[in-house]
Amino acid sequence: MKSFNNVGAIFKREIAGYFGSPVAYVFIVIFLVLLGFFTFYISRFFEVGQADLRNFFEWHPWIFLFLIPAVAMRLWSEERRMGTIELILTFPITLAEAILGKFLAAWAFIGIALFLTFPMVITVTYLGSPDIGPVFCAYLGSFLSAGAFLSVGIMTSSFTRSQVISFILSVIICLFFILAGYPPVTDVMAGWAPNWMLDLISNLGFLSHSISIERGVLDFRDLLYYFSVIFFMLFVNGIVIQNRKAS
Amino acid sequence: MHKIEVKNITKYFGAKKAVDDITFTVEKGEILGFLGPNGAGKSTTMRMITGFIPPSDGTAVIGGSDIIEDSIAAREKIGYLPENAPVYPDMTVVGYLDFCSEIRGFSGGERKKKVEETIEKCFLTEVKYQTIGTLSKGFRQRVCFAQSIIHDPEYLILDEPTDGLDPNQKHEVRLMIRRMSAEKVIILSTHILEEMDAVCNRAIIIANGKIVSDSTPSDLRAKSPVHGAVSLTLRGTDPEKFLSFVQEINGVKTAKLIKKDTDAFKVRIFPENKDTPIADRIISGVSENKYELKSVFVEQGRLDEVFRTITTSDQ
Ligand SMILES: Nc1ncnc2c1ncn2[C@@H]1O[C@H](COP(=O)(O)OP(=O)(O)O)[C@@H](O)[C@H]1O
Ligand SMILES: [Mg+2]
Numbered sequence: 001m002k003s004f005n006n007v008g009a010i011f012k013r014e015i016a017g018y019f020g021s022p023v024a025y026v027f028i029v030i031f032l033v034l035l036g037f038f039t040f041y042i043s044r045f046f047e048v049g050q051a052d053l054r055n056f057f058e059w060h061p062w063i064f065l066f067l068i069p070a071v072a073m074r075l076w077s078e079e080r081r082m083g084t085i086e087l088i089l090t091f092p093i094t095l096a097e098a099i100l101g102k103f104l105a106a107w108a109f110i111g112i113a114l115f116l117t118f119p120m121v122i123t124v125t126y127l128g129s130p131d132i133g134p135v136f137c138a139y140l141g142s143f144l145s146a147g148a149f150l151s152v153g154i155m156t157s158s159f160t161r162s163q164v165i166s167f168i169l170s171v172i173i174c175l176f177f178i179l180a181g182y183p184p185v186t187d188v189m190a191g192w193a194p195n196w197m198l199d200l201i202s203n204l205g206f207l208s209h210s211i212s213i214e215r216g217v218l219d220f221r222d223l224l225y226y227f228s229v230i231f232f233m234l235f236v237n238g239i240v241i242q243n244r245k246a247s
Numbered sequence: 248m249h250k251i252e253v254k255n256i257t258k259y260f261g262a263k264k265a266v267d268d269i270t271f272t273v274e275k276g277e278i279l280g281f282l283g284p285n286g287a288g289k290s291t292t293m294r295m296i297t298g299f300i301p302p303s304d305g306t307a308v309i310g311g312s313d314i315i316e317d318s319i320a321a322r323e324k325i326g327y328l329p330e331n332a333p334v335y336p337d338m339t340v341v342g343y344l345d346f347c348s349e350i351r352g353f354s355g356g357e358r359k360k361k362v363e364e365t366i367e368k369c370f371l372t373e374v375k376y377q378t379i380g381t382l383s384k385g386f387r388q389r390v391c392f393a394q395s396i397i398h399d400p401e402y403l404i405l406d407e408p409t410d411g412l413d414p415n416q417k418h419e420v421r422l423m424i425r426r427m428s429a430e431k432v433i434i435l436s437t438h439i440l441e442e443m444d445a446v447c448n449r450a451i452i453i454a455n456g457k458i459v460s461d462s463t464p465s466d467l468r469a470k471s472p473v474h475g476a477v478s479l480t481l482r483g484t485d486p487e488k489f490l491s492f493v494q495e496i497n498g499v500k501t502a503k504l505i506k507k508d509t510d511a512f513k514v515r516i517f518p519e520n521k522d523t524p525i526a527d528r529i530i531s532g533v534s535e536n537k538y539e540l541k542s543v544f545v546e547q548g549r550l551d552e553v554f555r556t557i558t559t560s561d562q
Binding site for chain 1: 294297298299300301319320322323325327329330331333334335336337338342346347349350351352354394
């Protein structure tokens with residue numbers, strides 16, 4: 001109960017922080033504009049046909065790649081730069097509660113941005129095949145991969161007091177996770193790499209997991225994958241903060 | 248139980264020993280001034296006591312709770328004002344204090360009351376709804392101070408609490424600290440000697456990570472070479488004659504000319520023994536011999552001098 005309150009207090013402060021600054025609204029607008037642009041313009045342009053939900057969701061990871069590190073970069077860097085980390089870590093709360101509160105707040109913020117894309121989905125499904133089950137699954141997949149990207153971002157932001165460095169590191173790591181399952185890359189690797197290695201690498205990647213969820217297949221292993229990635233990144237985040245304090 | 252015990256606390260940063268085996272106990276009602284030149288290790292020690300950084304060796308026990316073994320319980324009892332008073336610039340004063348009291352476990356009406364009380368106590372009413380980032384340094388300092396006392400902690404640790412305040416604000420904060428002191432254990436760090444003198448009833452001086460002195464401010468002052476000396480300003484033009492006269496007085500060790508003007512001069516007279524007052528004898532001697540006395544002053548000792556001697560002799 002007490003733990004719940006502590007996470008809640010951190011969560012509320014962070015969420016209020018997002019919506020108290022214009023950056024949040026700018027972020028949401030950029031997200032929506034980019035997504036609309038890619039879905040309705042670029043995809044259409046290539047496929048010369050009807051827009052389809054897959055066009056809409058397949059752009060998410062690429063947009064997340066840049067926008068989520070931008071959301072996450074301030075999470076610890078800013079506390080470090082302002083010195084407020086000294087307050088947070090001397091409050092009677094555990095480090096896990098602080099990390100979880102911050103992470104959940106940022107994730108909820110991205111969830112809200114995702115939710116606002118709903119009108120776009122309605123437009124697309126109106127043009128294509130309307131089917132609510134797969135749409136829900138696709139959103140879930142997108143939300144989960146957003147969580148995974150975010151966990152990378154919050155981890156890199158614990159490395160440094162510079163938001164820029166945190167951003168770059170996190171983009172690089174997320175790019176690795178995307179490319180690990182990206183067909184053009186796996187195809188090239190198939191030429192020389194053994195099968196087990198291909199499997200391992202594409203299983204580590206975000207795409208192979210989000211694609212199956214987005215196709216409407218809710219596999220326990222995919223969920224487990226996302227939660228393991230998130231847990232691992234947050235755990236490393238904790239260790240980094242713990243050791244930074246010591247030095 | 249009601250005390251802070253610091254036991255053999257030590258901190259290495261790489262190969263550098265920032266805090267070197269510090270041990271002391273502070274009891275309820277004590278306001279301990281933590282003094283030392285910049286880089287002496289004051290902040291590092293406080294950061295270890297509050298659990299922000301783990302000690303390389305030793306520990307601190309706050310009201311019976313070990314800051315390492317039983318960290319959350321220990322942190323619950325502490326109010327902490329870190330150096331430079333960090334605050335969240337994007338929050339309003341009331342929002343920030345509400346957050347802090349929520350973290351401290353208050354909810355509902357009680358939380359509201361705590362926030363209101365603290366805002367009043369720290370003279371923040373006029374900026375209550377203002378964003379902290381737009382406040383002056385003095386107000387920000389007080390907002391962070393408010394954060395440290397919002398849960399009425401028994402143990403208060405203040406790292407340079409009056410840094411960046413103007414003289415009036417300094418005075419107010421010092422009064423506040425004194426007012427709270429009866430029921431609390433307070434440790435505050437400062438490099439301002441007059442501050443230690445005005446608020447503290449005990450002073451620990453550290454230099455290069457080690458305790459070099461632990462006493463009361465007045466004992467500290469008594470270590471000054473000028474402690475107990477009498478300074479006189481007299482009208483006249485012949486100080487040498489006066490010096491030889493005054494040296495004959497019983498109990499006087501030496502006398503020194505400090506300053507000579509056209510029609511007046513100032514001398515300082517040192518006693519044989521610091522604890523036997525010589526002022527009355529000197530004054531009666533002066534008036535018997537018809538010297539014209541302009542001012543007389545018994546030196547209490549100069550803290551800055553003592554501070555300098557103590558913190559530089561031990562290099
Ligand atoms: N995080 C750190 N890493 C390395 N050295 C540090 C760190 N923090 C403090 N120091 C060093 O430890 C010494 C004590 O610093 P500090 O406790 O801040 O002194 P004070 O508060 O008395 O001015 C200084 O020499 C400082 O440079
Ligand atoms: Mg300091």
